[in-house]
Amino acid sequence: MKIEKCIKESFVVIGKEGSTLDGEGFIQRLWADANSHFEEVHALAKKDVTGNIVGIWGVMSDFSHMFKPWEGFTKGLYLAGVECRDDAEAPNGWTKWIVPSYEYIYTECEEDDVFPKVIKYLEDNSIPLAGAVHDFTCPQTGKNYMFFPIKKL
Template sequence: MKIERCVKESFVVIGKEGSTKDGAGFIQKLWDDANSHFGEVQHLAKKDEDGNISGIWGAMTDFSRSFRPWENFSDGLYLAGVECSDDAEAPDGWTKWVVPGYEYIYAERENDSSFPEVIKYLEENNIPLVGAVHDFTCPRTGKGYMYFPIRKL
């Protein structure tokens, strides 16, 4: 598994919000809802220099909404959405999160063991996890990544 580092300034995600308290399969239900109503937020999506959507995010936070890791990596809030311009406002039925800026370690999501492998890497290298892990899908390649915040900006 290839593990890389990057710095990402604070950014906005507008999406469909849910909670682990919503039961099994809640994340897939959020994505189904977000995808079936994407036209409502498509015009707000941040674009790259070629006009492509910049990023699709599965942003996460603890229940205090302070972007700390999920409790026991199993309880928290999830936002299935798209990266938007900073001044974008969420339409009715959508939620806007402003994700703080962090230095991240990130890795491609290869399989179900990717998350524990990166957590093990952080522990073995004495690198603290300082925030909630986010899922990122690159719209150009369709590849999925996990972003592990290791330093708040």
């Protein structure tokens, strides 16, 4: 597992919000909802210089919407969506989150047990988790990553 580091300035995600209180499989239901209505937010998506969408995000937060880690890593909020322009407004039925600037470590999700392995890496290296972990899918490659905030900027 290759762990890399980056800084990501504050960014906007517009998506479908749910919580662990919604029951088993809620994340899959959020993605199904977001994907089946994607045309409603497509024009708001941030694009690179060649016109490609820059990111698909599964953003997580504690129940206070303060982007703290999930309670016991098992209870919190999830937003399944797309990175959008800063001035974008969420259409009816969608939710806009503004994710703060962080320094992250991140890794490609090549295996199912990435989360516990990176949490152990953080513990072994005395690196505190500074916020909730986020899922990222690169639209150009289809590869999935997990972003672990280690310092709020």
